[in-house]
Amino acid sequence: MGNEIFEYGFHLVSELEIAANFIWAGIKEVNKIRDFEVDIPIELSDLMDKTVDYGRAGGTFQEANAHLIVRENQDKIFTALYHFSIGIERVQKTILKLYLFPKDRDEDYEKSDLELLKSHKMEALQQRLKRLFPELHFEKRENNLLELLSHYYNHERYMNLHADTKEDNYYHLFIEFLKRYSKDLTNRKTVLEVIGSSVGRIIAKYYSILENLSHEKGVFVYEINYQKESRYVYLAYQNRNASLQIQFDKIRRAKQELILYLIEQGKAIYPVDSLEIDSLDFDFAELPDMIDYILNENVLNDFTDTVESFDDDIFYEVEDKKEFQRIIAERKEILDNFYK
Incomplete structure (x- = not known):
């Protein structure tokens, strides 16, 4: 049983490290955005037409440039949301997997749990974890971000592959989220802190559940490798507001x-x-x-x-x-x- 526990824990630790890599990549990506205030309603399908035709239509260089900035921001936000959603989902699945230990084979799991482990259903995973761990409680801002990530992951992560895609809801939803909680998009530092602390608090609460569950199961998956980026992500609870942005700034x-x-x-x-x-x-x-x-x-x-x-x-x-x-x-x- 000892070797089995060690091997089980080893694989889950690897999964947490992979999750941390995605989450940290998301933090890096949003920090590449220099201006969050530029927000022009725009459809991806006719972005280039609008930019190219400004001169003929009497538009200004500033307007054309603003559209280009929006497009660059869209790319960065798309990438960041992709990384955040994948990373958080992997943490969710790791917690569920550890909870189900010593079950470890597909045939051992309930059909509903197996589906959660193999599919991509962030919201369903979150609801399952909340039922298992009543102490798992998120504030309104954290829930809003989880809902946004779930929507993005389920409906828009492959939007660029579909020629009939007309709108980029993920971008406008994210900008609205930032407006709601940062108040002023011109204050880049505050905007980044809203993102970093929101993601950080979510991870900190999951990590707390994971740590307690590890002790209960005797499978110690919460021990951090200080030579990897998981150190930045899972130890961010030590920062004010569990902020990943504070760690990035350090x-x-x-x-x-x-x-x-x-x-x-x-x-x-x-x-x-x-x-x-x-x-x-x-x-x-x-x-x-x-x-x-x-x-x-x-x-x-x-x-x-x-x-x-x-x-x-x-x-x-x-x-x-x-x-x-x-x-x-x-x-x-x-x-x-x-x-x-």
């Missing part, structure tokens, strides 16, 4: 600090005096790891903890919370303006 900050350090080492060929801040004092012996982290996003060489330790040194030096927050906020602003 990683971005660490990369910015590393780049600044590398630039300062070569000031002779790339002067950065105009930044008015000095680089953090990284260990130059770790240069190969720095480059690996920046280029390949190698989680093993994650420098976010290093940057946070430098921040701790600043805090102990100034011994004033507000002054510390001001210094860090100013530093982040300078770095953000430098690395667009």
Whole structure:
């Protein structure tokens, strides 16, 4: 039985890691969107006609450009929703699979459970899990996002393959979701936080169920591999609002600090005096790891903890919370303006 439990857990851990890869890819994708405010009702089928004909119809370059931005945003949002929905569904199925342990063969499962494990029914999976775990409770915003993802996954994930597709409901539904909970689409930081915290809270609540169930079943699938992106996704509950965006921003900050350090080492060929801040004092012996982290996003060489330790040194030096927050906020602003 021991080997059976180990093998069962190994496969479920692999499934959770795959799910985390999808979810984290979704966070990366929404962070590529520079402007959420551009929202023009548009049909995909005649997008290019509208863009090409603006000059003849007396339209403006700004209008044509706005349509192109919308199209780019649609692509990114489509990809993000695809990643989020696949990742969350895989987490849902992992919980159900673990609940059914020691059953492990198709013939052992009830027909309804087998269908849930083999089909793509996010909403039905969610309802099944809520019946199994009454403590699983989502706030309105989280439920709205789950409903949106379920609609997208069931009805629109293959829309680009159908020539008769006229509308892109997923895009407008997502923009409406963002308007409802971020209030101001011009505030990109707030919009990204709405997305990151909504997805993060959903995952955090599923992960809590998974952890408790693992102890109950004696199959420990919640143990995180710190060398993989699952670390970012499943440990995000440690951030404020369980936000995946906070984790993304930490990683971005660490990369910015590393780049600044590398630039300062070569000031002779790339002067950065105009930044008015000095680089953090990284260990130059770790240069190969720095480059690996920046280029390949190698989680093993994650420098976010290093940057946070430098921040701790600043805090102990100034011994004033507000002054510390001001210094860090100013530093982040300078770095953000430098690395667009």
